[in-house]
Amino acid sequence: MEMFTWLDKPMSGMTFLNMALGAVIVLGFILGVVTYTIYFERKVIGWMQWRIGPNRVGPLGLFQTIADVLKLLIKEDIVPAKADRTMFLIAPIIAFFPSFMVLAVIPFSATHIFTAASNVGVIYYIALSALTIIGVVLGGWASNNKYALIGGMRSAAQMISYEVPLAMSLLAVVLMSGSMNLVEIVEAQKNFPYVWYIVPQFFGFIIFIISATAELNRTPFDLPEAESELVAGYFTEYSGFRFAFYMLAEYVYVFAMSALATTMYFGGWEGPFLPGWLWFAIKVSAFIFFFFWVRATMPRIRTDQLLSFSWKVLIPLALLNLVATAVVMTLV
Amino acid sequence: MFGFLKGLKVTFKQLAHKKITLQYPDVMPDFGERFRGVHKFYPEKCIVCNQCARVCPTSCISLSGSKREDKKLHIDTYDINFEICILCDLCTEVCPTEAIQMSDKFELATYNRVDLYKNIYWLDENARVSDGLLKKGETEEQSGGVK
Amino acid sequence: MAIRTEELLMNIGPQHPSTHGVLRVVVKVDGEIIVDAEPVVGYLHRGTEKLAEDLQYTQIIPYTDRLDYLASMINNHAIVGAVEKAMDLEVPERAEHLRVIVAELQRIASHLVFFGTYLLDLGAMSPFLYVFAEREKIIDLFNRLCGARLTFNYMRVGGVKWDTPEGWVEEAKQFVQHLKKQMDMYHELVTGNEIFLNRVKGIGKFDTETAINFAMSGINLRSTGFNWDLRKNKPYSIYDRFDFDVVVGENGDCYDRYMCHLKEIEQSLRIVEQALDQIPEGPVMGKVPKILRVPAGEYYSAVEGARGELGVYIVSEGKDKPYRLKFRRPSFVNLQLLPKLLVGQSMSNLIAILGAVDIVLGEVDA
Numbered sequence: 001m002e003m004f005t006w007l008d009k010p011m012s013g014m015t016f017l018n019m020a021l022g023a024v025i026v027l028g029f030i031l032g033v034v035t036y037t038i039y040f041e042r043k044v045i046g047w048m049q050w051r052i053g054p055n056r057v058g059p060l061g062l063f064q065t066i067a068d069v070l071k072l073l074i075k076e077d078i079v080p081a082k083a084d085r086t087m088f089l090i091a092p093i094i095a096f097f098p099s100f101m102v103l104a105v106i107p108f109s110a111t112h113i114f115t116a117a118s119n120v121g122v123i124y125y126i127a128l129s130a131l132t133i134i135g136v137v138l139g140g141w142a143s144n145n146k147y148a149l150i151g152g153m154r155s156a157a158q159m160i161s162y163e164v165p166l167a168m169s170l171l172a173v174v175l176m177s178g179s180m181n182l183v184e185i186v187e188a189q190k191n192f193p194y195v196w197y198i199v200p201q202f203f204g205f206i207i208f209i210i211s212a213t214a215e216l217n218r219t220p221f222d223l224p225e226a227e228s229e230l231v232a233g234y235f236t237e238y239s240g241f242r243f244a245f246y247m248l249a250e251y252v253y254v255f256a257m258s259a260l261a262t263t264m265y266f267g268g269w270e271g272p273f274l275p276g277w278l279w280f281a282i283k284v285s286a287f288i289f290f291f292f293w294v295r296a297t298m299p300r301i302r303t304d305q306l307l308s309f310s311w312k313v314l315i316p317l318a319l320l321n322l323v324a325t326a327v328v329m330t331l332v
Numbered sequence: 333m334f335g336f337l338k339g340l341k342v343t344f345k346q347l348a349h350k351k352i353t354l355q356y357p358d359v360m361p362d363f364g365e366r367f368r369g370v371h372k373f374y375p376e377k378c379i380v381c382n383q384c385a386r387v388c389p390t391s392c393i394s395l396s397g398s399k400r401e402d403k404k405l406h407i408d409t410y411d412i413n414f415e416i417c418i419l420c421d422l423c424t425e426v427c428p429t430e431a432i433q434m435s436d437k438f439e440l441a442t443y444n445r446v447d448l449y450k451n452i453y454w455l456d457e458n459a460r461v462s463d464g465l466l467k468k469g470e471t472e473e474q475s476g477g478v479k
Numbered sequence: 480m481a482i483r484t485e486e487l488l489m490n491i492g493p494q495h496p497s498t499h500g501v502l503r504v505v506v507k508v509d510g511e512i513i514v515d516a517e518p519v520v521g522y523l524h525r526g527t528e529k530l531a532e533d534l535q536y537t538q539i540i541p542y543t544d545r546l547d548y549l550a551s552m553i554n555n556h557a558i559v560g561a562v563e564k565a566m567d568l569e570v571p572e573r574a575e576h577l578r579v580i581v582a583e584l585q586r587i588a589s590h591l592v593f594f595g596t597y598l599l600d601l602g603a604m605s606p607f608l609y610v611f612a613e614r615e616k617i618i619d620l621f622n623r624l625c626g627a628r629l630t631f632n633y634m635r636v637g638g639v640k641w642d643t644p645e646g647w648v649e650e651a652k653q654f655v656q657h658l659k660k661q662m663d664m665y666h667e668l669v670t671g672n673e674i675f676l677n678r679v680k681g682i683g684k685f686d687t688e689t690a691i692n693f694a695m696s697g698i699n700l701r702s703t704g705f706n707w708d709l710r711k712n713k714p715y716s717i718y719d720r721f722d723f724d725v726v727v728g729e730n731g732d733c734y735d736r737y738m739c740h741l742k743e744i745e746q747s748l749r750i751v752e753q754a755l756d757q758i759p760e761g762p763v764m765g766k767v768p769k770i771l772r773v774p775a776g777e778y779y780s781a782v783e784g785a786r787g788e789l790g791v792y793i794v795s796e797g798k799d800k801p802y803r804l805k806f807r808r809p810s811f812v813n814l815q816l817l818p819k820l821l822v823g824q825s826m827s828n829l830i831a832i833l834g835a836v837d838i839v840l841g842e843v844d845a
Contacts, residue, residue, distance in 0.1 A: 044347075045604075047347050048343045048344075048347055049346070049604070049605050050346060050351055050352045050612055051352075051608065052351045146487060150826065219602060219603075220602065220674050222602065229826055229829070229830050230826075231495065231496060293340065293343065296604070297339045297342070297343040297603065297668070298602070298672070298674060299602045299669075299674050299675045299678060300601055300602025300603075300678075300827075301677070302677070302825065302827045303511060303825060303826075303827055304825060305678075334673075335672050335673055335676075336671070336672045336674065338667045338671050339667065339668045339671065339672050342664055342667050342668040343605055343668070352612050363622060363626075364622060364623045364626070364644075366622075366623065366626035366644070367626045367627075368626040387535075387537070387538065388538075389539075389541055389542065418541055419630075420540075420541035420544075420630070421626065421627075421640075422537065434626065
């Protein structure tokens, strides 16, 4: 643990370099993950629909996403004439940044090299992921497009509503482990009674996974970009690399949310025989697969049903779960 | 209550289903003998009865013929405008000598609309290509001349 | 002090992923609630009826393929049926059977597309690909029969153009059995899904009286509980020889319309099965005059299309071309009720309602 001492020391040139290097490596890593998450999504959904998915670019279509991203990057950067130009330009960046920043607290493996073992990891994640909403609403507003506006408004309502049950279901885990530090939460799952929190917190996990799907704007909660209603929702007017930013943010969140679920409920890097990072990768992939699987199956829920489901069902249940956990933890 | 779980089961099962994607254009699909693609034309069979031009719902066929030494009508020009042809098959239905038929060629996309006016030579060549007498893109001379 | 809100005028279409073509709906929304809606049609108008005035009766048949392009065979059946009725022509038994088989297979294909696109509208994309795989098999059968995959131009006045190729009947039988199994999968995948049920139950409701007042027909009418199917009530062709049930709904909401579509596929499968078993040998083309001249007068004849009563009204002066030809296009008629259904609904319901009314723009605009 010698090399993490810079976390606690005052800032110096060397620690800054370390941090910058770490951030760049994580960024490179996450870009690779997103590239192949998209590839994986297209393949999995393709297989589920009797298709073969991308198979043209490179062997087995492995370079398909890279080609797509390159195409997006060299496209003309179109800004609609009636758009609020400054807002329109910065909105995708605002949406993307928090998605990347939340990765700072995700413990990828036991020797979490570039992970800040922050004492408020859970709060940090929730707080930052909420920032993305601003980027989305801003993008919808600045486009000066009715579809985009409705998409942006929908996503604001949706993300705010689902942030609450998401946070409350996570708090139950925090209660159990007695820490907000994601690393300590993983380590707490090693202690007695040697079970991942999915077992005692199964109820909370269901709430978490529903809210997480909604938070990620994925089917069946993909209303903000509901294609059949709103064309493309808040990014209707976006193209080129700004569009890529939104997509990137979306898929980074898929990864981040899967990583969070793994950490909170499935013991993070814990697991027998295999190295920690591999366990982590397997668990995260399983979550990502689950999101894609749901996407291939479910129709889309309706806006009003979505909101009333959150406020009338999920939040009371999450509260109940939280109180029950607290009571049990006090008694035991 | 948990009907959606059944749905998840269904989609999961489909992972192992046979993939049905067609590998067009690497593998050309087999459309069968009745397929109505672009016309092929056999000038030697044509008796210039003009029935095809009359029955055509979009009037996309225009033809002309003349009397030759044997006192019979022979076809001179035969043009089909594939901009408006709807490949309805009525012309081949009325043709008494089966001079106009449908081939299994169907890819008509071009960069220029003028290319969609097909004349007697093109249709004749299409007939020989589709009957296997001539390879695609090959000219009369290269194949040794059929006529 | 109340917050001042403004109504938003939105154009849904003509370029929109789920208006099923080029329908344009001008909606006024207050937030997400629709205050006013007006469908604007005509973006796909090709003047089929006017064109038909200058065409011989045989030449009109390929044009009808392009009306309801998801159910070309039934359109064919409508026009040839009308001319035959007007001219009092006999159609050979085998041709009649073939017509029923292809018309019912086409109805199945059309309802499958409804199922797929409706679920696509509601956000589920897998059913769309599953049904298109099955539809592809029907299209392949048609392709082997008549050489086209969408615009079949298969029926002729007095019969059908082609007899079946070798092995076609057996393959069709196999397909019927295959699809029967497949139907269970669709129900399992979609019908039990709570999200789906919440989206469609009680949405877009109208009663029988409204439906009749708006001259609706087909599944839109039957879903309200009114038993009206031209195949049963005014049997044409040889439909009176087959044993099948008319599917009716109860509440007239989107869920009933969805269920009627799926159940009607099952009934159509029954008809196809019986027709394939009974199909006699013989010619497929009856004796018809070389040039068709409908005697002077006015004639109306209708078939049960995939979307409702598909009528053909011929005004003839005794020439080889109609003086006036009018298609009663069920999609167009059914669309009338849309504005009434939409007011007060949310944007998401717009798609659910529009999808369940099941229009094909080729037919709406003709």
